[in-house]
Amino acid sequence: MRQSGAPIEAVKTLGPDGPAPVLLLCEHASNAFPDAFGTLGLDAATRTSHAAWDPGALALAARLSSAWSVPLVHGTVSRLVYDCNRPPDAPDAIPVKSELHEIPGNRDLTEAARAARVAAVYTPFVAAVDAAVARAAPQAIVTIHSFTPVYFGKPRSVEIGILYDRDTQLADALLSEDWGGREVRGNEPYGPQDGVTHSLKLHGVARGLPNAMIEVRNDLLDDPVSREAVFRLISRNLAHALDRFGIGLEGAL
Helix, strand or coil: CCCCCCCCCCEEEECCCCCCCEEEEECCCCCCCCCCCCCCCCCHHHHCCCCCCCCCHHHHHHHHHHHHCCCEEEECCCCCCCCCCCCCCCHHHCCCEECCEECHHHCCCCHHHHHHHHHHHHHHHHHHHHHHHHHHCCCEEEEEEEECCEECCEECCCCEEEECCCCCHHHHHHHCCCCCCCCEEECCCCCHHHCCCHHHHHHHHHHCCCEEEEEEEHHHCCCHHHHHHHHHHHHHHHHHHHHCCCCCCCCCC
């Protein structure tokens, strides 16, 4: 494993530069392991597994961004290097274990090594979101994630999760929409007790913007046809939900 202060590209912003009704975030978009940090002692199978990223989330988020002509800020580094949906003081921001996967390169890090991860990955991500908010002046923040169908050996029946923290307005509106028989639940398969609402609180709640995290089971995103069906469902329902706040989405179905 290597660690250095070499600069890396930890975040990208897609979409228009001007005002937009919504800002999309996708923190776990990539399973890239920059040379500066090496492979963390992980084999190829682990580096491509759901432990390292949210498979299908970026493709879905980019489809929404393109259809709605709204900006998308997404990470370009594996969450095993640093999880941008966690604050620097959270132990699992740099996890030593993810589900069944041990992360050797994250064990016994010095404070300086942890600070280097924060500076290389988290700080640029937050700065990019702040810059996107300044340009777009969005009226809502929506984050896009995916989750594994089997967790600790147990199948998950939930297909789409609508996650929220103390501001429930947008999540409540989404949960009241017609999801066409899909198994959709609030704060499942994760919730605030799991520490997953950091981005919502930092970028949405703190600004007084309606916000929600949409989690999609990743087997629904693993082929273009299924992913398009999920996109159409989310596009329609999010447009309906946002309309209740007077927020219009061009290109929504």
